[in-house]
Amino acid sequence: MKAEVVSIGSELSSGVRLDTNGQWLAAQLAQIGVDVIYHSTVADDLPANLDVFRHAQSRADLVLVTGGLGPTKDDLTREVLAEVAGVPLEFHEPSLQWIESIFKMFNRPMPERNRVQAMFPVGSEVITNPNGTAPGIWLMAGNACFVCLPGVPREMKPMFTDWVVPRLRQEFSLGEVIVHRTIRCFGAGESQIEEMLGDLTKRGRQPEVGITASEATISLRVTAKGANPEQAQQLIEPDARFIYEKLGELIFGEDDVELHHAVAKALIKKNVTISTAESCTGGMLGQMLTDTPGISQVYLGGYVTYSNDLKINLLGVPADILSRHGAVSEECAAAMAKNCRERTGSDLAVSITGIAGPDGGTPEKPVGLVYVGLASSSEVKVRNFKWGNDRKSTRVRAAKMALNLVRLQLLRQDC
Numbered sequence: 001m002k003a004e005v006v007s008i009g010s011e012l013s014s015g016v017r018l019d020t021n022g023q024w025l026a027a028q029l030a031q032i033g034v035d036v037i038y039h040s041t042v043a044d045d046l047p048a049n050l051d052v053f054r055h056a057q058s059r060a061d062l063v064l065v066t067g068g069l070g071p072t073k074d075d076l077t078r079e080v081l082a083e084v085a086g087v088p089l090e091f092h093e094p095s096l097q098w099i100e101s102i103f104k105m106f107n108r109p110m111p112e113r114n115r116v117q118a119m120f121p122v123g124s125e126v127i128t129n130p131n132g133t134a135p136g137i138w139l140m141a142g143n144a145c146f147v148c149l150p151g152v153p154r155e156m157k158p159m160f161t162d163w164v165v166p167r168l169r170q171e172f173s174l175g176e177v178i179v180h181r182t183i184r185c186f187g188a189g190e191s192q193i194e195e196m197l198g199d200l201t202k203r204g205r206q207p208e209v210g211i212t213a214s215e216a217t218i219s220l221r222v223t224a225k226g227a228n229p230e231q232a233q234q235l236i237e238p239d240a241r242f243i244y245e246k247l248g249e250l251i252f253g254e255d256d257v258e259l260h261h262a263v264a265k266a267l268i269k270k271n272v273t274i275s276t277a278e279s280c281t282g283g284m285l286g287q288m289l290t291d292t293p294g295i296s297q298v299y300l301g302g303y304v305t306y307s308n309d310l311k312i313n314l315l316g317v318p319a320d321i322l323s324r325h326g327a328v329s330e331e332c333a334a335a336m337a338k339n340c341r342e343r344t345g346s347d348l349a350v351s352i353t354g355i356a357g358p359d360g361g362t363p364e365k366p367v368g369l370v371y372v373g374l375a376s377s378s379e380v381k382v383r384n385f386k387w388g389n390d391r392k393s394t395r396v397r398a399a400k401m402a403l404n405l406v407r408l409q410l411l412r413q414d415c
């Protein structure tokens with residue numbers, strides 16, 4: 001079955017807004033075995049919409065449309081669909097009642113224009129919208145099945161998942177389902193990880209294993225096809241086991257889990273308190289840690305000491321460390337972490353000091369050089385790293401390096 005995704009709206013065609021619906025729908029359709037082979041984006045313009053709908057009708061079996069179902073004059077989807085199907089629009093009383101009930105709920109009179117949202121091309125099935133006024137439309141027009149959904153992602157997504165997917169399964173004998181499992185790692189480079197996995201990431205292999213990197217987080221996505229989700233999951237299992245065997249401690253989580261979530265959860269689970277002392281990341285590490293609900297149980301807080309003065313006055317870093325070794329040094333990172341731990345009374349303390357750039361580098365201390373410290377009850381560890389000249393990237397990676405140090409500490413010993 002060939003599918004086309006049509007995204008309607010002048011805000012999309014003009015580049016004001018990104019078409020995220022098209023991306024989301026194509027990914028969802030792939031998972032149920034429907035290949036999307038065309039994407040069209042079209043402005044709120046009647047002739048252009050007719051053209052796109054007719055084209056889609058002639059070349060696709062399934063046409064998934066989002067947008068243009070609102071009550072205003074630039075919302076043309078109903079009209080265009082009726083024209084392409086060669087049928088008139090008819091009134092659907094239950095939809096009007098639904099729309100009226102929504103206005104009642106907000107204590108507002110329903111504008112007359114909203115009546116148009118209860119008009120459907122003859123032969124349509126109405127797709128109810130639990131989160132808004134615009135119902136969706138399911139209509140066979142010639143050889144193509146049109147599914148029209150509202151553009152608002154919050155409304156469109158549950159309608160697709162709860163109504164359209166089961167209906168597609170019932171109506172068409174869909175291809176194999178596609179299931180992904182993503183295993184996420186930190187602490188080694190992309191090519192190093194690829195090498196550790198031998199032939200696993202070879203193209204054309206089944207299941208397919210893809211490797212991607214984002215700010216030093218490496219994701220291995222295993223993709224398998226099967227007659228049903230359970231069968232596809234089973235195909236993934238041996239590869240997942242192999243990846244865990246080979247990569248061990250490099251793995252911090254799966255699917256949507258970010259490094260900072262994994263670390264925060266581990267701290268909470270083990271009830272290990274932590275505090276932070278940051279220079280070049282300016283509080284980013286604290287922000288990352290506090291992204292996880294429940295972190296107040298273990299995160300005591302942090303120092304953001306950007307200047308040398310504050311490193312001395314707030315954190316008690318000895319002035320002679322700064323004059324002898326500089327703020328970006330192993331000694332400074334160690335003193336920051338050690339003093340932070342002592343002053344806050346936390347089990348662990350992490351520190352970050354580095355040169356984010358683009359200026360301020362020297363031959364001995366180039367831009368991108370970062371020291372990360374970790375103080376625990378038994379020792380103070382410092383690691384250093386050197387990345388490129390990109391300020392944003394260096395700062396994010398520095399925070400992640402600090403998080404990873406904490407993660408490994410929690411894995412290896414109780415703190």
Ligand code: AMP
Binds near residue numbers: 019021
């Ligand atoms: P509409 O259903 O055309 O009235 O769209 C309502 C709103 O949904 C638009 O103003 C956009 O903010 C959003 N929207 C519509 N289409 C898309 C799309 N393809 N991707 C992301 N957002 C969209």
Ligand code: MG
Binds near residue numbers: 009069070074151
């Ligand atoms: Mg629109």
